[in-house]
Amino acid sequence: MKALIGLLLLVFGHGVSSVHHSMQYFLTGSSGLTAFPEFVVVGMVDGVQMLHYDSVSKRVVPKQDWMERYTRDHPDYLEGQTGIFQDSQQAFKANIGIAKQRFNQTGGAHINQRMYGCEWDDDDDSTDGYDQYGYDGEDFLSFDLEHLTWVAPRQQAVTTKRRWDEDRAQNFEFKNYYTKQCVDWLKKYLAYGKSTLQRTERPRVSLLQRSPSSPVVCHATGFYPDRVVVFWRRDGQELHEQVDPGEVLPNHDGTFQVSVDLNLTAVPQEDWGRYECVVQLRGIEDISTPLDPALIRTNWGKSGLTIPIIIGLLVLLLTAAAVVGVLLYKKRNASDQRHKPVGSDTSSENTEGQNPAPEAQPLTTG
Numbered sequence: 531m532k533a534l535i536g537l538l539l540l541v542f543g544h545g546v547s548s549v550h551h552s553m554q555y556f557l558t559g560s561s562g563l564t565a566f567p568e569f570v571v572v573g574m575v576d577g578v579q580m581l582h583y584d585s586v587s588k589r590v591v592p593k594q595d596w597m598e599r600y601t602r603d604h605p606d607y608l609e610g611q612t613g614i615f616q617d618s619q620q621a622f623k624a625n626i627g628i629a630k631q632r633f634n635q636t637g638g639a640h641i642n643q644r645m646y647g648c649e650w651d652d653d654d655d656s657t658d659g660y661d662q663y664g665y666d667g668e669d670f671l672s673f674d675l676e677h678l679t680w681v682a683p684r685q686q687a688v689t690t691k692r693r694w695d696e697d698r699a700q701n702f703e704f705k706n707y708y709t710k711q712c713v714d715w716l717k718k719y720l721a722y723g724k725s726t727l728q729r730t731e732r733p734r735v736s737l738l739q740r741s742p743s744s745p746v747v748c749h750a751t752g753f754y755p756d757r758v759v760v761f762w763r764r765d766g767q768e769l770h771e772q773v774d775p776g777e778v779l780p781n782h783d784g785t786f787q788v789s790v791d792l793n794l795t796a797v798p799q800e801d802w803g804r805y806e807c808v809v810q811l812r813g814i815e816d817i818s819t820p821l822d823p824a825l826i827r828t829n830w831g832k833s834g835l836t837i838p839i840i841i842g843l844l845v846l847l848l849t850a851a852a853v854v855g856v857l858l859y860k861k862r863n864a865s866d867q868r869h870k871p872v873g874s875d876t877s878s879e880n881t882e883g884q885n886p887a888p889e890a891q892p893l894t895t896g
Contacts, residue, residue: 549757549812551576551727553716554647557615559622562639569619574647575719576727577756578784583615590615596723629665632686640666648712659708663687675705729754730813731785737807737819737826738789745774746794746826748807748819751787756780759810760790769805792821799823
């Protein structure tokens with residue numbers, strides 16, 4: 531289920547003049563998964579995890595320094611959020627039981643998920659919100675913010691949809707939450723996390739190529755926020771053909787990276803000077819890198835190790851591995867003769883998780 535598997539991806543045009551901020555929660559209830567908590571909540575602001583709750587600890591834990599400052603300034607926050615998620619935990623447990631009845635399921639592993647949140651454009655002050663449920667890897671219910679109704683893509687969700695559609699007052703409350711209250715919470719968090727969430731870090735741009743016949747990769751890394759635009763131009767015009775855009779991925783330090791490939795199979799090298807890679811990030815001037823062979827980092831032709839040396843090293847490594855293997859084999863055989871096993875019993879349980887179904891009304895949180 532694409533909407534519930536990962537974070538929402540916000541797509542922006544060139545000239546990133548405005549920034550969309552987001553707050554979202556991922557709630558996951560499960561049954562039949564012994565290695566996974568029965569209930570987990572992850573709260574995020576602008577793609578950064580801010581809090582965590584699970585059924586093992588039964589408490590909300592702030593995940594950022596600025597969230598810890600917020601909780602110190604608001605002493606009742608953690609207790610209030612913990613109470614909300616404890617109630618949600620019980621609702622999710624009941625929901626899985628109801629969903630199993632509707633799908634005629636008895637045992638096995640099952641997952642009930644909910645994803646909800648809001649978005650805010652700090653340029654035009656527009657807002658949006660969403661609330662989606664899933665069960666065992668499929669969409670189950672979603673809230674239509676415009677019409678104040680619930681969408682049921684599966685027959686088993688129709689009963690819940692009809693009942694929730696009838697509660698117009700509750701649905702008005704949801705719309706108010708997603709378009710106003712949720713945005714107010716988002717703005718509070720952004721204010722506390724301003725130095726982190728609203729910072730701008732300039733990307734480092736490199737041109738990479740694996741082999742002479744491989745595409746040339748424009749790789750931008752170390753940038754923040756993740757709303758970056760990277761594209762190739764020829765003679766000042768943006769290219770759509772020959773280009774394979776990549777996905778923005780997180781780095782271990784909280785920054786992001788992205789790669790955009792350019793296929794030059796049919797382009798003679800004397801025409802490479804017509805091409806350039808452009809990186810756009812709000813708050814900095816455009817970074818333009820010309821397609822100059824001298825700037826391309828490669829895995830070929832620039833290594834200090836010749837082929838014979840590499841082969842020699844591989845032979846030495848294989849020989850050493852073989853010697854170590856023989857010694858370990860002899861040692862293990864000797865050990866086996868001294869300590870014969872009485873017996874062993876191993877078992878493994880292969881459980882496959884999926885997603886949710888609600889029966890209780892959704893619970894809103896800050």
